[in-house]
Amino acid sequence: MAATRTLPASWFTSQNLYDLEVRAVFDKAWYLLGPVTRFVADSEVEYEIAGTAFTVHHNGNESFTTTRASDSTTLPHYVTPTGLLFTTISPSAPPFTSYFPSSLLELLNKRDFRKLPHRRSLAYPGKFNWKTMVDGYQECLHCQYTHRSFSVKYPPSFYEADNQDTYTRHIVDPKKPDDGLFLYFYPICTLNLYGGGMSSFRVCPGNGSEGVKGKVGESRMEFDYYFDDGQGGTEGFEEYFQFVRRVALEDFELCETAQRNLERGVYSQGCLNGEKEKGVVREYFPLLFFSVSPSRTHCLTVFASLCFQLPHLPRRSLGFSNISKNPCPF
Numbered sequence: 001m002a003a004t005r006t007l008p009a010s011w012f013t014s015q016n017l018y019d020l021e022v023r024a025v026f027d028k029a030w031y032l033l034g035p036v037t038r039f040v041a042d043s044e045v046e047y048e049i050a051g052t053a054f055t056v057h058h059n060g061n062e063s064f065t066t067t068r069a070s071d072s073t074t075l076p077h078y079v080t081p082t083g084l085l086f087t088t089i090s091p092s093a094p095p096f097t098s099y100f101p102s103s104l105l106e107l108l109n110k111r112d113f114r115k116l117p118h119r120r121s122l123a124y125p126g127k128f129n130w131k132t133m134v135d136g137y138q139e140c141l142h143c144q145y146t147h148r149s150f151s152v153k154y155p156p157s158f159y160e161a162d163n164q165d166t167y168t169r170h171i172v173d174p175k176k177p178d179d180g181l182f183l184y185f186y187p188i189c190t191l192n193l194y195g196g197g198m199s200s201f202r203v204c205p206g207n208g209s210e211g212v213k214g215k216v217g218e219s220r221m222e223f224d225y226y227f228d229d230g231q232g233g234t235e236g237f238e239e240y241f242q243f244v245r246r247v248a249l250e251d252f253e254l255c256e257t258a259q260r261n262l263e264r265g266v267y268s269q270g271c272l273n274g275e276k277e278k279g280v281v282r283e284y285f286p287l288l289f290f291s292v293s294p295s296r297t298h299c300l301t302v303f304a305s306l307c308f309q310l311p312h313l314p315r316r317s318l319g320f321s322n323i324s325k326n327p328c329p330f
């Protein structure tokens, strides 16, 4: 596979482009909120994504109502057969079964996500664009030198990113299908089974609030942790939690550093290994081709034309020409 480049720095620093993403990407997307065990019956959980606040009410018996805070609109949601809850933040999003390829349900249906109880949730702000975190998640070349404890337990002798349109499956060891499974759901959600438990995180863009989309260079990390010791208890949970938190904090530091360099002009555009970082390349494809309308050709034209109108985004900074004309020397 030919080597390519990352998106230019402007995609990580332009407030105008971020505002465009809210309409073209986030309003059209589906979001993993977690397994149904996250939601206690007859109670609500509050969320905010890209300036849209909403609540998820568990009515009992895995019946959910997702309500937008601004106008009480009921938002489309979807519970997979094995117990994962996805939602939208706008009625304008396509149906779940159109947004994700059918292979996703085939993959998810191999696991019973109802088995692991919810144990803990965390949320905190980060000074980085949402794509900065996703770029890091979508490749594991950095794992050897950044995540030393992780690399000891999961040696990088085999690593594969299987890109499937709007999701990516990362496989650490194909001989251990129940350990070391990492799923990325375009654009901001992940599900991670490793270290003896399960976690999910969302990179909430802009770190906004109801009606406030937030800033291009900020995000809010939201983590949910699930664990069972085999007897319905929490024996070993703290050990698991410390292990996965260390990995998360190592990534957090990398992202804040990378964003600072993007904003200062130190880092304008990076090279991608076309084989070992193809997950990053794939992350960009929906961003460019999938976000505005079901017609991808039309959507690319609309999206590109909108971007061209941004005064400080020169045509070449969109990355379309850079990908083919400036290959990296990998």
Ligand SMILES: [Fe+2]
Binding pocket: 136, 137, 142, 143, 146, 147, 250, 251
């Ligand atoms: Fe990482």
